[in-house]
Amino acid sequence: MFGLLNVGSLVLGLIALVLPVVNIFLKKNKSWMMFSIISISACAVSLSFQIFYTYHKVTIEDWSALNDTMYTTAYASAALLLITIILNVMTLVVYRGKTAS
Known part of the structure; x- marks a missing residue:
């Protein structure tokens, strides 16, 4: 069951990265x-899954x-967070001044 935390983290991380790219191109x-x-939330849950998996390994x-x-987990988590923030800021720049209506 705890192995699914890694799979869930990977899937949610990919969702966190794909959604802003879709936003930018559309x-x-x-x-x-x-x-x-949703992108920022998926990133947060993905990082939480990694924390829970690490807690399980410590337990x-x-x-x-x-x-x-x-080492790899720490750098991959930092990269996911940084790239997600950059892509969402780019989305904000693209849609700046446009209303959500």
């Missing part, structure tokens, strides 16, 4: 703000798995 998207909120005292994966 310049007349009326629900752009909703897509941005079962699997130190070798933590030692092997924490």
Whole structure:
């Protein structure tokens, strides 16, 4: 069951990255703000899944798995957060001055 946290984190991370790209390329998207909120929420839940998975590894005292994966997990999480923020800011710039109606 805890292995599904990694799969869920990956899927939600991809959703967090794809939605702003769709927003940017569909310049007349009326629900752009909703897509941005969903994107940021998917990023937050994805990072939460990684935190819960790390907590599980600490609880079962699997130190070798933590030692092997924490470097990559930390940088991948930071990259996901940074890219999601950049893409959503780009979406905001594209839709600046346009109403959501």
